[in-house]
Amino acid sequence: MPETRPYQHHYLKAACANCSVLELCLPIGLTSHEVERLDTLIIQRVKVKKGAALYRAGDPLRSLYAVRIGSFKTSMLSVDGREQVTGFQIPGEMLGLDAISDDRHTCSAFALEDSEVCPFNFAQLEKLALELPSLQHNMNKILSREIVREHNLLMMMGNMNSDERLAAFLLNLSQRLSIRGYSSRNFVLKMRREEIGSYLGLRLETICRGIAHLRDSELVEISGRNVKVLNLDGLKQLVAGCHREPPL
Amino acid sequence: MPETRPYQHHYLKAACANCSVLELCLPIGLTSHEVERLDTLIIQRVKVKKGAALYRAGDPLRSLYAVRIGSFKTSMLSVDGREQVTGFQIPGEMLGLDAISDDRHTCSAFALEDSEVCPFNFAQLEKLALELPSLQHNMNKILSREIVREHNLLMMMGNMNSDERLAAFLLNLSQRLSIRGYSSRNFVLKMRREEIGSYLGLRLETICRGIAHLRDSELVEISGRNVKVLNLDGLKQLVAGCHREPPL
DNA sequence: CGTGCTTTTGATTATGATCAATAAGTGTGG
DNA sequence: CCACACTTATTGATCATAATCAAAAGCACG
Known part of the structure; x- marks a missing residue:
């Protein structure tokens, strides 16, 4: 992954309502009115070229990202520069959940192919979640699902x-x-x-x-x-x- | 761990406000008024005897638990009955986060010594979090911290x-x-x-x-x-x- | 159409698993 | 309180799996 410049901004107008991965992403189970409100958080979709980083370990948490098109890997670097891949993400899956812990990304995310994500500003997302119970509930579930995913990984590694x-x-x-x-x-x-x-x-x-x-x-x-x-x-x-x- | 009967109910009146692990648990950063409201969720603290299960994989999610005294292990069973320990929890740490994903515990939690936990009814917790932004924020952080913990475990297993x-x-x-x-x-x-x-x-x-x-x-x-x-x-x-x- | 990178396959080695036997704790009932 | 049974921990010997080293074959892209 030689491409190290920050992600490219190709502005697209977002619209959850007619997004093909809607039912796999944050808005699961939201009413159309609620989805409209969520829409307002996404200023624009972002394209990430193959090999480019969407964010890097240490970057401040600005947004969570839903993969719309393409795929990513997330990875951490050990002290001596060895890579540990922590996950692969395909459309409908979220990126950046680990960053909420400390307002700072602990992993880097690289596009495995030319890809596109929907950024959700996290501060605004939390604020909106106070008003939309099903959004809050979704966020909790998505975070918990990531914990379960890693449990299964551990199970695999151990047994x-x-x-x-x-x-x-x-x-x-x-x-x-x-x-x-x-x-x-x-x-x-x-x-x-x-x-x-x-x-x-x-x-x-x-x-x-x-x-x-x-x-x-x-x-x-x-x-x-x-x-x-x-x-x-x-x-x-x-x-x-x-x-x-x-x-x- | 031969002890298989459900946890014992030794009712104690709860009070986050004068709990010694307050500052490590869910209420971090809440105002005293907010802590009081959180207090209302904890009907009673629960004692768990050494070796007993606080909950088991498959149990419906009723509450999240904060360890108050003692310690726990969480573990999953593989198809052929082998155990994978997924974590050890000491006072101030939360139990049951994986269950939010599917309203069902995916791990079992066993007390490693005579212990005591504070149960937070999850449905009520989510409801209260809609009113208390810092509680919602804390929950997000706690969930995310668990993800980071497991990333580090993976790193360890891999490298x-x-x-x-x-x-x-x-x-x-x-x-x-x-x-x-x-x-x-x-x-x-x-x-x-x-x-x-x-x-x-x-x-x-x-x-x-x-x-x-x-x-x-x-x-x-x-x-x-x-x-x-x-x-x-x-x-x-x-x-x-x-x-x-x-x-x- | 080379020049990297990536993938494949082979040979050897190292690490941790397995098998086994003993020792040290722990708890229970006499 | 001690004796006994049982669980847990330690240590040794051997084995199996995956790591490492190495070399060649594919590919992908400028």
Whole structure:
């Protein structure tokens, strides 16, 4: 990711009401009148070029972002400059939730492809949430859902071997894409092997070997970054009947 | 943890205003009038016996809980019955945040010693947060802080070896205890080696060996569950100059 | 159409898991 | 209070998994 300049401002007039990811984003369950009020927070949508940072660790929290088009990775840097990928975000998913803790982003967010986000000014969002109970409730749920996501990640890190983690990763991505109306059986990995590895706590070579194993067992067909799921149940079984010891 | 009966109800009249962990808990930064209103949500404090569950995975979300006295572990069960510990909570820390996502607890919470919690009815809490902006803001921060905590855990799982993870765990516990006014140099581990291991993605034997290593390098003195930190900076250095490869 | 980067695959090594046996605590009932 | 049973902790020996090192093959983009 050599592109380091701040994100580009391509101003677009926003309109939650006719946004295609409306039902996956902050406004879930809001009345059309409430959505209109939320709309007023989004000054403009923002385009982020592939490889560019939407924000960086240490930046003050200005806005939360909903991914509208494209995809992102969020990552932290360790003291000695190693990257830990903490998540991949696709349309309808939120970015920046970790920053509320300390009014400062703890992760950086990079676009994995040319992308577009809706920024919600956080101060205004909190203010509006005081007036719209369902918005407040949504925010709580979205924050809590992120906690649950990370619990599952921890579970994976603690109890799954490399092949199982990879299978779980593909399955999770497949399911999230399917919710967004994309194919759950054919999709493209926008991230590098190294980034998948970092996310799963593995080296990139281990990811390559895992892919080879899944291919050998005819669960998926992966060539380059193109994924075709051949045996969804098989994948699920691999993830479910997982863990380092057999059940006694 | 053989004790499986639901938590015991020892009713105590609650009063945030003169609670010793007030400034670490939900009411941070609230005016005394606001704290009074929050007080009305806590019908009574609840005592939980060592080993008993405060709630279990699958239970409907009724309340969030602030630990007042004692300590807890939260854990999830995998399909084949293996435990993944997701956190340890000490006084002033919140329990149940993951349940907001789906109105259902995804973890179980067990008392590691005889303990006491303050339950906040969640529905009432959300309602009250609409009227008290600083309460709403606190809730957002607490949720976000939990996300940051888990990011750091992921970082640990992904980039640290066993000794470094153990050192990071001890350091983190030491710091949290110190914030609560306990000694940061002398404390007692209320959890078993196995639970520490599960939390850190390691086996209990590896924890024992790690303890032996830290003892050999004269960073800490650990006998049984009693911890004495001998060289805080040394511990920090081990955690900071960590990671599987040396910095290039 | 090279020149990076990224991915793949192979060979070897290191770390932590597993298996096993012993020791140290903890709590209970006599 | 002690003896016993049981849980928890420690340490050793061996093994398995994934990391590391290395080299070649694909790709993508200027």
